[in-house]
Amino acid sequence: MSHLQSMELLVLTVRECSFSAAGRRVGLSPASVSRHIGELETNLGVQLLNRTTRHLSLTEAGKVYLQRAEQILHSVEDAAAAALALQKTPRGTLRVHSRMLFGMTVLTPLLPQFQKLYPELKVELSLSERRVQLREQDFDVDLQIAAPSDPSLMQRRLLASERILVAAPDYVARMPAVRVPGDLKRHNCLTYWLGSEEVAWKFMTKGKLTELVVPSSFSSNNGHVLIQLAAMGHGIALLDDYTVAAELAARRLVRLLPGWRVTNSTFDEGIYATFLQTNYLPEKIRVFLDFLAEHVPGQIRKRQVRRA
Numbered sequence: 168m169s170h171l172q173s174m175e176l177l178v179l180t181v182r183e184c185s186f187s188a189a190g191r192r193v194g195l196s197p198a199s200v201s202r203h204i205g206e207l208e209t210n211l212g213v214q215l216l217n218r219t220t221r222h223l224s225l226t227e228a229g230k231v232y233l234q235r236a237e238q239i240l241h242s243v244e245d246a247a248a249a250a251l252a253l254q255k256t257p258r259g260t261l262r263v264h265s266r267m268l269f270g271m272t273v274l275t276p277l278l279p280q281f282q283k284l285y286p287e288l289k290v291e292l293s294l295s296e297r298r299v300q301l302r303e304q305d306f307d308v309d310l311q312i313a314a315p316s317d318p319s320l321m322q323r324r325l326l327a328s329e330r331i332l333v334a335a336p337d338y339v340a341r342m343p344a345v346r347v348p349g350d351l352k353r354h355n356c357l358t359y360w361l362g363s364e365e366v367a368w369k370f371m372t373k374g375k376l377t378e379l380v381v382p383s384s385f386s387s388n389n390g391h392v393l394i395q396l397a398a399m400g401h402g403i404a405l406l407d408d409y410t411v412a413a414e415l416a417a418r419r420l421v422r423l424l425p426g427w428r429v430t431n432s433t434f435d436e437g438i439y440a441t442f443l444q445t446n447y448l449p450e451k452i453r454v455f456l457d458f459l460a461e462h463v464p465g466q467i468r469k470r471q472v473r474r475a
Contacts (some may be wrong), residue, residue: 171243173207174236176200177215181233182303184223248447257451258287265310268390268410269438270294273463274310281458288451296388301443307452309441312407313433320441323456325463327437328407330430332423333415335400345403345423348379355402357393359431360386368405371428394420405431409438438463 180189186197186204195203201218208215215229225233265274270292278290293299299309301320315322332345339345343353348370358366358381366386370377385402387393390410397404398419414420428434440456442448 170207170210171239173203175240176203177207178233178236178240180204180216180223181225186223245445245447248445248449256287257285257454259451260289260291261308261451261455262291262293262306263308263310263455264293264295264299264304264306266312267294267296268394268407269310269312271391272410272413273438274459277459277462280462281455284458285451285454288454301441307442307449308455311439311441312436314439315441319444321444323440323442323460325438325440325459326409328409329428329434329436330405331408331411331425332403332405332429333397333411333420334403334423335398336418336421338397338400338402339421339423348377348424348427348429351379351381351403354382355385356381356383357396357402357404358383358386359390359393359405360388366431369430369434370424371434372426405429407436 176189176193176195179192180186180200183189183192186200189195190197190200193200204216211232213228213232214226215232217224217226263274271294274292278292282288282290293306298311299306301307301309310325312328314324343350345351345354348368351368356366356368365380366383367378367380370379383402385396390406393404393406394411394414396402397406398414403423411420415422430436440459442452442456
């Protein structure tokens, strides 16, 4: 094994916190990973890892070496990206992470068309409600609902969106009318769980901001669950417009308080594609972002027209 490969094994072992996890990523046994790192230490003449039966940690020399090793490996990745950027046909694996509801309702229906255009490109899609570390978790693109604050990340806004209040028609028919935000006090609100017992929604109209703690008998960190419960008539949900476009068009849900802007966080919403800042953008990432920029906004506009 080359010095560079051993260096990669060390970085991967530190990221995964174990020889076993690192080995699974590259198809080696834990003993092989440990042996290759041991050979690296012998060649360097310095111990890089402290080993116990339950824990691995970097020595002081290991911390210095790891920092430089990561810089070297990043340079190697940039060199590979520069070469790949010249490919006319994207190949390899594209690893994408997305928020769950966007991934299920918007992204997934588009993937067959994308893969038909680029059959030599394998897509691995991971869905969750958490932020991911692109480099550490080996993702190429992360689709977020807010712009990233990390200066090492590039971003591309794919669409602008707004959050809206929705409920089932039968719920609206049997419950008191909702004409102003304060009317929600007499309703059951299906809320997105943000780790707080009280849930406050913000309302704005004609430049006036109102904040209201809403009554809620149910919270979830999964928007699809809130859509289902709202469509079943269990209450009023606050959701991104693109996630309920189909339900609004089919009249399974109706919009409430259309004259108000409403949010549980910020009014500036949208979907952002984030990716690592490199000198050369890999072709597989470029074609994926171009595809989304062309198809996602168009699809949303068509749904909104049908809804109206």
